[in-house]
Amino acid sequence: MMISTRGRYALRVLIDVAEHEKDGYVPMKEVAERQGISLKYLERIVPVLVKSGIVGSIPGKGGGYKLLKAPEDLSLGSILRLTEGDLAPVACLECGAAPCEREYECRTYPLWVEFYRVINEFFDGKTLADVIRTDPADNYSI
Amino acid sequence: MMISTRGRYALRVLIDVAEHEKDGYVPMKEVAERQGISLKYLERIVPVLVKSGIVGSIPGKGGGYKLLKAPEDLSLGSILRLTEGDLAPVACLECGAAPCEREYECRTYPLWVEFYRVINEFFDGKTLADVIRTDPADNYSI
DNA sequence: TAAATTACCTACCGTGTCAATAGGCAATTA
DNA sequence: TAATTGCCTATTGACACGGTAGGTAATTTA
Numbered sequence: 534m535m536i537s538t539r540g541r542y543a544l545r546v547l548i549d550v551a552e553h554e555k556d557g558y559v560p561m562k563e564v565a566e567r568q569g570i571s572l573k574y575l576e577r578i579v580p581v582l583v584k585s586g587i588v589g590s591i592p593g594k595g596g597g598y599k600l601l602k603a604p605e606d607l608s609l610g611s612i613l614r615l616t617e618g619d620l621a622p623v624a625c626l627e628c629g630a631a632p633c634e635r636e637y638e639c640r641t642y643p644l645w646v647e648f649y650r651v652i653n654e655f656f657d658g659k660t661l662a663d664v665i666r667t668d669p670a671d672n673y674s675i
Numbered sequence: 676m677m678i679s680t681r682g683r684y685a686l687r688v689l690i691d692v693a694e695h696e697k698d699g700y701v702p703m704k705e706v707a708e709r710q711g712i713s714l715k716y717l718e719r720i721v722p723v724l725v726k727s728g729i730v731g732s733i734p735g736k737g738g739g740y741k742l743l744k745a746p747e748d749l750s751l752g753s754i755l756r757l758t759e760g761d762l763a764p765v766a767c768l769e770c771g772a773a774p775c776e777r778e779y780e781c782r783t784y785p786l787w788v789e790f791y792r793v794i795n796e797f798f799d800g801k802t803l804a805d806v807i808r809t810d811p812a813d814n815y816s817i
Numbered sequence: 818t819a820a821a822t823t824a825c826c827t828a829c830c831g832t833g834t835c836a837a838t839a840g841g842c843a844a845t846t847a
Numbered sequence: 848t849a850a851t852t853g854c855c856t857a858t859t860g861a862c863a864c865g866g867t868a869g870g871t872a873a874t875t876t877a
Contacts, residue, residue, distance in 0.1 A: 535677035535764040538865065541783065548782045560823070569777070574866055580825065593874030594822045609786070622677040635711070640690045640806045641683065644751070648797060655793055664782045680836065702851065716837055722853070734852035735846025 536617060542570055543578050543616040544609065544664075550588065550598050551665045558590075558597035578616065585615055604665055610656035620652050678759060684712055685720055685758040686751065686806075692730065692740050693807045700732075700739030720758065727757055746807055752798035762794050 549564045561579060565572035579598070582588045587607065588598045600607075613620060621627040623645045625636075636642050691706045703721060707714035721740070724730045729749065730740045742749075755762060763769040765787045767778075778784050 536787075537863085541765060544783055545781075562823080571866065573868075576825070577866090583824090590824060591874080592823045592825090592872085594820095594876055596823050596874070598824095623683060639687075640808065641686055644801070644806055645678075651793065651797055655790060659786070664786055666782065679834090700851095704851080713837065715839075718853080719837090725853090732852060733846080734844065734850095736848095736850040737847055738845080738851050740852090 535620070535622065536613065538574075539578055540613045540617040542568075542575065543582060543612055545570070546575060546579060547582070547587070547600070547607070547612060547661055548665050551600055551604050551661060554599050558595065558599050560597035563597075581615060582612075587612070587615075604662035605660050607661040608657050609659045609661065609664070610653055612661075613656055620649070620656065622648050622652060677762070677764065678755065680716075681720055682755045682759040684710075684717065685724060686754055687712070688717060688721060689724070689729070689742070689749070689754065689803055690807050693742055693746050693803060696741050700737065700741050702739035705739075723757060724754075729754070729757075746803035749803040750799050751801045751803065751806070752795055754803075755798055762791070762798065764790050764794060 545568050546561075546564055549568055550559045553559045553563070561575055562572055564570075565575050579588075583590050583598075586601055589601045590596070590598050610620075619626075619628045621630075624630060625633040625642070626645055626649050633639065633642070687710050688703075688706055691709055692701045695701045695705070703717055704714055706712075707717050721730075725732050725740075728743055731743045732738070732740050752762075761768075761770045763772075766772060767775040767784070768787055768791050775781065775784070
């Protein structure tokens, strides 16, 4: 398994915020309830979204979160890389990993590099706008 | 990280066997030395390749392993699924996982399904023949 | 001003998986 | 007799995952 709850929950949070921000700032408490995710756990995931400038936050009563970018301009790749660190499918491609000394003789290394590229291109080719639904009537349709 | 040493080592074992089986049955001890992998660890990975009929084995002196299929007929997908269990990128798609009760309302579920398909198609579209080298002179080239 | 609400931070923890390591024994073959 | 596969058990250290807990700071509303 490759994409942990951090990345999956971050995505669901952003989708939830995007679908409810017409009501104003969206408090994380509401997101947690709607998504069935522990609020405390979300409180550890969301700050990175704020720091990166994806969402803005306002404290106090009536506060919450709001998207700072249009869903069309927010690639899923950037969200997942932010929360997962990277999307490397194997250890030798991970950010900060020591370069493998077998790299140049390894038959499989080019395979992983190509796969890594496919992964990034898949998620970079999709945006938040592709996964949200604006019409509430569609909520339970396929 | 998604593909563990089990799958990566299995692939390297099969590549090594494919590249050396012209000398007869290839003992795992030699594979372990060439690949720089613990023999003991390989002994826990290889049996599944034998049981599935990918390689044949002969015990005793002069024994070892040999491919039972042509490299062109051996997809990397089948090898990896065999050793990794499955290539599911998220928990809710893993073999044997309880079906997610949010499946039909989840905005991200179709995304994971599509990604899962991309992964399988990537590895099913490649065979062992695509990653081995038959000319020893190419061993250290790019 | 006071209460409520929310964001934000640090620390901790139980569970499980990963990646080996170690040792041994039986069967088979050159 | 040496080499090799095949199979088994047990152990271990490191680490990530998923989550819990409690507290602090900032802001807004009443």
